[in-house]
Amino acid sequence: MTRPMARHAGQHGFRCILRSMFSPTSVPFLLLTLFTLFAQPVQAIKFQLSAYKTPPAKCIWNAVHPNQLVIVTANVGKGDRQRVDIEIVDSSPQKNQYLSKRNINGETRLAVTSHAEGEVGVCFRNYLDKDLPSEDTPTRSRIIDLDIDIGADAVDYNAIAAQESLSGLETEMRKLEEIVKEIVDEMDYLKKREQRFSSTNGVCFRNYLDKDLPSEDTPTRSRIIDLDIDIGADAVDYNAIAAQESLSGLETEMRKLEGIVKEIVDEMDYLKKREQRFSSTNESTNKRVQNFGFYTFLTLIGLGVWQIFHLRSYFKRKYLID
Known part of the structure; x- marks a missing residue:
């Protein structure tokens, strides 16, 4: 009897809290609270990119949803006889390539919109001048300060x-x-x-053709459906x-x-x-596994005791033991 009353009281209290939260007098407090909870800090990464004559790609990946705005700000440090190229791709089956830019220097700001669900990668390659001696290769590198804003953080x-x-x-x-x-x-x-x-839920359509229509006219019949589900x-x-x-x-x-x-x-x-x-x-599965192990243990003990008595009786019948 106490549970329904407690549940009703909880729902009533929740409604009261919602009304007080969304009253016009508490708008500034609500904004401050929600921004504190939901605001995402801007994340940046700074790394050193070594130069090679055939450099490997160094990619930074971020998860995105379709049609999300992605702002990439790359600040490339100074480095003589080096060329840094940038490329933005995604991990979808189509392997979309959004843009590619050669020889970026200083601060470069790029904006793309994601096409598919997955991850967007910002890839860098640091090419070394081909005329540079190979023994000077390990000492060449450039500092890259990368900042990636996605979604609401990317909007000005x-x-x-x-x-x-x-x-x-x-x-x-x-x-x-x-x-x-x-x-x-x-x-x-x-x-x-x-x-x-788990399962598949969907909206299904069937387009039935008039039975009196000749069969040779069947392929030319169709209807356009524009579906929007809110x-x-x-x-x-x-x-x-x-x-x-x-x-x-x-x-x-x-x-x-x-x-x-x-x-x-x-x-x-x-x-x-x-x-x-x-x-x-x-928890139920763990309990069943424990019970199964316990009953298996008891069964093995019982089987062992039965084998001992059975063998003892057999040996007595054969006069092998007293």
């Missing part, structure tokens, strides 16, 4: 704010929306991968809600953000339940 929100005349709060909301969208995309990717491993917060028409409830632009964005955050919470609850289910299955 200051330029967007200047172009669209956005206020500071609206700019922060735009950035926060992109960060939350990246989190949702990542959760969708994990969910799709799990569905691909799930969760993406399926809600927030413009209609804003018009119905007379919400401002900021309140509409907060309502949309509330729906997205609720999806994230639901997805985390699902992952938690799945982990608990897998943990229970693991």
